[in-house]
Amino acid sequence: MKSLIDKLGKTFDIKDIVYQRPNLAFVTVSKEHVLNLITNLLDYEGFSHFVLLSCVDWIEDNAFQLTYFLNNPTLKIDIAVRCFIDRNNPTMTSAHHLWKQIATYQRELKEMYGIDFPGSPGVDENFVLEGWDNIPPMRREFDTKKYAEETFFPRPRNKTNDPKEYMKSKMYPND
Amino acid sequence: MSFFSIKTDRSKYPQGGEDGKLQIDLDSHKYVKIWQGPNHPGVTGNMSVELTLAGDEVVEAKTHVGYLHRGFEKLLERRLFIQGMQTSIRMCVAEPDSNEYVFCSCVEELAGIEIPEMAKWIRALILEMARLQSLLRAVPGQGGTFGLGVGVQWGIYMRELVLDRFEELTGGRIYHMFMTPGGVRGPLPTGFKKRMEETLKEIDGFIVNIDNLMFNNAVFKKRAVDVGVIDPSWVDKYGIVGPTARSLGFNRDVRKNYPYLIYDQLDFEPYTTTYSDIYNRTRVRWHDLITTVDLIRQILAKMPEKGDFKAETPNVLHWRIPKGETYVRSESSRGEYGMYMVTDGSEKPRRVNLRGPSYNNGIAVLEDLLVGANIADVGAIMVSLQVCPPEIER
Numbered sequence: 001m002k003s004l005i006d007k008l009g010k011t012f013d014i015k016d017i018v019y020q021r022p023n024l025a026f027v028t029v030s031k032e033h034v035l036n037l038i039t040n041l042l043d044y045e046g047f048s049h050f051v052l053l054s055c056v057d058w059i060e061d062n063a064f065q066l067t068y069f070l071n072n073p074t075l076k077i078d079i080a081v082r083c084f085i086d087r088n089n090p091t092m093t094s095a096h097h098l099w100k101q102i103a104t105y106q107r108e109l110k111e112m113y114g115i116d117f118p119g120s121p122g123v124d125e126n127f128v129l130e131g132w133d134n135i136p137p138m139r140r141e142f143d144t145k146k147y148a149e150e151t152f153f154p155r156p157r158n159k160t161n162d163p164k165e166y167m168k169s170k171m172y173p174n175d
Numbered sequence: 176m177s178f179f180s181i182k183t184d185r186s187k188y189p190q191g192g193e194d195g196k197l198q199i200d201l202d203s204h205k206y207v208k209i210w211q212g213p214n215h216p217g218v219t220g221n222m223s224v225e226l227t228l229a230g231d232e233v234v235e236a237k238t239h240v241g242y243l244h245r246g247f248e249k250l251l252e253r254r255l256f257i258q259g260m261q262t263s264i265r266m267c268v269a270e271p272d273s274n275e276y277v278f279c280s281c282v283e284e285l286a287g288i289e290i291p292e293m294a295k296w297i298r299a300l301i302l303e304m305a306r307l308q309s310l311l312r313a314v315p316g317q318g319g320t321f322g323l324g325v326g327v328q329w330g331i332y333m334r335e336l337v338l339d340r341f342e343e344l345t346g347g348r349i350y351h352m353f354m355t356p357g358g359v360r361g362p363l364p365t366g367f368k369k370r371m372e373e374t375l376k377e378i379d380g381f382i383v384n385i386d387n388l389m390f391n392n393a394v395f396k397k398r399a400v401d402v403g404v405i406d407p408s409w410v411d412k413y414g415i416v417g418p419t420a421r422s423l424g425f426n427r428d429v430r431k432n433y434p435y436l437i438y439d440q441l442d443f444e445p446y447t448t449t450y451s452d453i454y455n456r457t458r459v460r461w462h463d464l465i466t467t468v469d470l471i472r473q474i475l476a477k478m479p480e481k482g483d484f485k486a487e488t489p490n491v492l493h494w495r496i497p498k499g500e501t502y503v504r505s506e507s508s509r510g511e512y513g514m515y516m517v518t519d520g521s522e523k524p525r526r527v528n529l530r531g532p533s534y535n536n537g538i539a540v541l542e543d544l545l546v547g548a549n550i551a552d553v554g555a556i557m558v559s560l561q562v563c564p565p566e567i568e569r
Contacts, residue, residue, distance in 0.1 A: 051530060052530045056517050073425075100414075101413055101535045127241070
């Protein structure tokens with residue numbers, strides 16, 4: 001794994017290398033170099049299996065972390081390529097041409113975090129939410145409890161009674 | 176070519192325009208839109224497939240999810256690590272123990288905890304029992320999509336027997352939470368091995384009966400052979416894993432390729448075929464049943480009699496895990512089941528992201544695989560991919 005990272009380091013400006021396990025490494029590259037790096041890993045290094053595309057919201061740093069997980073089924077190693085994008089202008093180059101399922105991940109990230117992937121098939125279509133008119137719900141500042149209380153409460157079914165008083169009123173209404 | 180399919184003149188069907196999209200004019204009355212689901216016996220859960228049909232042939236399919244409204248991954252960001260156990264396991268009802276394992280493993284790896292040997296064996300036992308109960312529904316369920324209901328009833332009965340063992344071991348039938356960060360909650364009950372063996376003997380007979388009922392059944396063969404054929408080039412292109420990849424000749428099994436727990440001490444070889452239609456995908460899962468029963472026997476025979484079952488952990492109500500991130504995978508009955516966890520040094524995970532096989536199978540694969548299929552085969556193709564919608568909409 002280390003020799004591979006060293007080799008990639010000669011071509012790409014790789015930072016923050018973390019060897020989490022002997023067969024799993026995390027690396028960070030700039031937003032502009034991510035597509036080049038994962039294309040290189042796919043075409044020349046045998047990382048043919050795309051595992052996952054994920055996002056982490058670092059609201060305190062005003063950045064979204066995108067993590068592309070790639071797996072080499074022959075060498076049985078994983079590499080996670082991270083990049084950070086501006087939270088105020090969350091746009092990233094689409095990678096749907098490399099693996100078919102990436103379009104689904106990108107569509108989900110658009111809906112859940114508001115990250116745009118121009119050109120990705122169906123990226124503007126609803127994924128899970130329908131008629132959503134609030135901020136993207138997976139962003140850290142979205143308060144699920146507050147939203148639920150404002151949107152769904154109070155409901156008649158949530159009315160509670162004091163059992164003692166309620167039974168008394170039902171059983172002895174004239175008392 | 177399907178047994179029932181009729182050769183058609185493709186020129187009458189919608190063609191791709193300049194942008195590559197199909198030119199479907201619904202006003203021409205040549206096409207009709209039908210929604211399969213969300214309430215439909217041919218759908219594997221809370222999802223629907225929007226089908227555009229020309230006659231009885233599918234020309235376009237679109238998967239729609241969003242009927243669960245749960246948002247597990249968001250909820251996990253607001254719960255302590257120990258509270259996350261109850262939430263994470265509910266991401267897949269069919270096989271919650273894979274969630275238990277990957278969640279606990281992520282926490283342990285990031286917190287630097289090594290679990291005792293005994294806990295590894297019990298976890299492996301639980302994972303194999305979970306695979307067994309899942310396959311006992313999935314394999315005969317494939318016959319059920321063709322109207323072969325008797326196998327489903329047998330399977331449900333057999334699954335109940337496995338759930339009895341789960342109840343005996345963990346106290347729960349569907350959701351167990353027997354694994355906990357640091358190990359498991361207890362040792363095996365007295366006499367458990369003997370009762371498990373009795374259950375496995377019953378399942379041995381069921382496996383033979385299913386072979387006769389489904390795989391030597393003319394109707395099943397005529398409905399399943401050469402239907403829903405996946406090309407081998409799709410495996411990496413679509414991220415296909417597990418039994419579906421094995422049916423294409425790719426030996427993708429996390430237990431074998433990335434041994435975890437005690438799987439490197441067990442003797443097994445995943446079954447593969449080289450042609451992936453509904454029949455062979457079901458056949459691979461049927462062989463997985465045999466392998467799973469064998470693995471449970473091996474685990475019970477080889478596991479230590481005594482030993483610690485839980486490592487020391489901090490007070491779970493004030494447990495802060497250092498900043499870090501990891502990805503842990505396991506092999507569920509549907510294939511690679513992974514979890515990506517990011518921690519920031521606080522009492523709660525910063526991000527938890529589940530990678531279930533259904534995410535690819537239920538959207539990218541299914542939408543393309545259904546094109547050209549007969550509407551009568553849509554449910555069967557979906558079931559043959561073992562799509563579990565909560566893994567998509569988590």
